[in-house]
Amino acid sequence: MASNAVMEETLQVLKDHKLRVTPQRHIILAYLVSHHNHPTVETIRDGLSKDLPNIGASTIYNTLNTFVDHHLVVELQNGDGSTHYDYFGTPHYHAICTNCGRIVDVTYPGFSDTEKNLEKKTAEISGYMISGNHMEVYGLCPECQIKLGIKKND
């Protein structure tokens, strides 16, 4: 179970988004807020086996889809066949390892400007009314660089 602070925070988040507060939603959101492991549905189910031993897979899917619709959570594909989820409390993007699938969160000062600029340019050029974006960077994580015997020449 997540800490009381997290439980209070997530309760407020659900209310702010006018989402009906069910134990399932509350606990799943708290799990996502307090874990940065980019879990799949199965990972979440395993992680909640004590808090919600009887939760249905459909509920987890429904809940996550609802969170995605409300922009609380983003979906990620790392090539392993199933979708990964990430609580999106603060703006960031992801670096994904092309060898092992490891996902890490990345941000830097000025990233928010980069993002805004991309959205602005896109709106101008395409005429789309922009609601969001998704940025990913691919490469070999440090561990896989070693594992594969690749040396960085910098």
Add this chain to the structure above:
Amino acid sequence: MASNAVMEETLQVLKDHKLRVTPQRHIILAYLVSHHNHPTVETIRDGLSKDLPNIGASTIYNTLNTFVDHHLVVELQNGDGSTHYDYFGTPHYHAICTNCGRIVDVTYPGFSDTEKNLEKKTAEISGYMISGNHMEVYGLCPECQIKLGIKKND
């Protein structure tokens, strides 16, 4: 069938990447180069029904996966459940309509710098050895803005 110019170009692309030149690969690549419709496997199969009436679905999947591995083609999800493919001859990114799934190519002067900067920052922060990136922007396409009766206030 694509034009002779496209057929020559794609032949060279395959050879440059040391890919065995089969009629299937040649024709699929030519299709992707000469269409900017971000097709699914089924779209491609339909589009090639005259050139390759007996092609197997597995072959199209295999071929596209090979092209993706060689960075000739990128995969796109627009939420309709199947993967879309796009020939990646020149750097660009995609704007995807959250209502109808329409995908359009976007680029602008300076985009390449934005991209390089993102990759550089990511390498510094994460330690990943970067090999590529993927950027997408979401919103309502002009048509859906009208269809949904949404007025832009700018």
Add this chain to the structure above:
DNA sequence: TTGTTACATTGGAATGGTTCTCATCTGTTA
């Protein structure tokens, strides 16, 4: 507090895009 109602949860069945298998075929290279 209670009743009402719209919405959420569940488990199992159904779906369908993608991968797998393996026999056959074919580019490529020597």
Add this chain to the structure above:
DNA sequence: TAACAGATGAGAACCATTCCAATGTAACAA
């Protein structure tokens, strides 16, 4: 031209996700 590694094709298999119908429950009002 021979030999072989690799590509193709048809269909079966896979499996993540969605669908469905019955049941349960959060939210709101009286």
